[in-house]
Amino acid sequence: MDRSLRRGKMAYTKKVIDHYENPRNAGSLDKNAPNVGTGMVGAPECGDVMRLQIEIDEKTNTIKDAKFKTFGCGSAIASSSVATEWVKGKTLDEALSIKNTDIVEELSLPPIKIHCSVLAEDAIKAAITDYMEKKKEKKE
């Protein structure tokens, strides 16, 4: 097939394909553990649901592990895979500063797929919020 004919709407960048085919950190953490935060965003009716989990080293307040599972298109899977890679080793504040536009840039997402990166940013925030709430409950 002529190369130019392949560049349709469905063309993915190499990085998206790589994350889709070899997702980093796919899986689950124990959502009941006190040092695990779980963020689940999106809806089945919208065609994307991301669940991102972080495990916090409470001594250093850094994220020592992260896992994800995603229902969604290739770009959604790749966005969440990138998000887990990036949050690992970061403090909570550093993780909160990750922007969806960074993911767009990393994966060269087309405009129609920007919502996937927004979802990934939301998932990080939701996971951190979940962990903070658990910590607050423990104190009270």
Next chain:
Amino acid sequence: MKLPIYLDYHATTPVDPEVFRAMTPYFTEIFGNASSRNHEFGWTAESAVAQGREQVAQLIGASEREIIFTSGATESDNLALIGIAEMYQERGNHLITSSIEHKAILDTCAYLEKKDFTVTYLQPDQTGQISAEAVAAAITPRTILVSIMAANNEVGTINPIAAIGKVCKERGVLFHTDAVQAAGRIPLSVEAMGIDLLSLSAHKIYGPKGIGALYVRRRNPRVRLAPMIHGGGHERGMRSGTLNVPGIVGFGKAAELALRNFETENKGIALLRDRLWNGIREQLDEVYLNGHPTERVSGNLNVSFAYVEGESLMMGMKELAVSSGSACTSASLEPSYVLKNMGVGDDLAHTSIRFGLGRFTTAEEIDFAIKKVVATVRRLRDLSPLYEMAKEGIDLKSIQWTGH
């Protein structure tokens, strides 16, 4: 076996080599204009057109004088609806169609609504069928046309066309059917089915692209149409423009082949389709058939693979050329309106894949497809939070989602 495997025969079909051979002389050697009435070049072209017209007419049990050649089924649908609406507007301004028609019908209806026509969109049942009773109940004294597709392009459901035709006859309303997906796949007879207008496309029956036809009844009743394209009065004044002679020759040959191998071909394709479905459902749980269990065209299989999004599924099995009802595959970001109107939830619509089998599909290809589908669905379900939750017994409907 060559990869990728083509399983998108609803979108288009390859030109049959026999069709291609029949067409080739008409580009270079026999190039005349079929309207040139005073020399040999024109006469030869005209006789080729006459033969094509006869072959296309036979496919639907019509007379050759009732075939109007167009550029394709989109034009045929436009001409049927707009041509009838304009011609019969003094009799009434109401049309009846269904909510799961092809866009060539729905967008044309939307256009007519802007021109002060009113349109009733019948909702199909959950198998995708429109009943004759529903059509009868929607007819008013102002109704001039009913347009219901013979078979649906996404789920392959076949409508009770003869029963709908009968209702229309009894109530004195014209009946148009878009038979693009039905032609060559189910027996069609404009007489037995009470059809007044019928749209066809060559490239869905192994003919070339760029040629289609509209059947327009000449007797009982004689149907009249206002033309949309003017200039020369070709095709009984209903569609002007120099005839596409090679296209018509190819269309005719394709129609002839469709009839010649009708039974054996459709039986063989249906067997392969069932083999695909059985292979999938024997190995995967929570897979749902969209459409009608039996009233379905031979090459169609539309399946929802719960908890796996359609576009990611297609990405994982790029050796298979299929299509999906997922929103991510459409420009509108809405999942399939056909599935939606059949009552399939958006969650399952996002997970649907349409397999379209055809004349050149082999058992080897189907066995490869089964393996590929099963492996990809399993891999993506391992990655799906929804599948994990469902396996834990969590009711996904009970969850407060944060949709966008």
